Amino acid sequence: MIVEWCVANAISEKASELEALGHLSYAYDAIEYPCLDHCDLCVQTPYLLIDGKLLEDPDPDALFKRVVAQFAREQRELADAAVDGCGES
Template sequence: MGIVIVEVCDINPASALDLEQLEEDFPGVSAIRTPCLSNCTMCASTPYVYVNGELLANADREVLLTQIRELIQQELSAWESEF
């Protein structure tokens, strides 16, 4: 199974999302909350996460969650197609 890492800063509005549910919904996903992702200007203004190093941001957290799920599916599908 592939691995997808979703990272969020503890103080970013995106940290209010239930990212742990992604771990249950998608085997191979790890949600990591960190004290700082060194992106303070964006963190203060916009909900964002990194998915396998790719920045995803959206002012609407529910839309952001949908984008996260879509990218996870793409990442897992790409990994599975290699095997």
């Protein structure tokens, strides 16, 4: 999972938390950019890109929680796939 955000966007207030989450797993990259070329959106609402898909929420905390939830969901899916594949030969 790759999470990208613009330094000028309100979600950048959560940058240290996004980066800390990224350090928990090699399956997660947190990248802050000077600009993501979504300037009209950037001045209106907190947003970020997850695997290239736009995710926005007027509340930076709520947006961060959505990222954490998606990360947890992907980790469960990876773990389930690993368990399902263990018995195959």
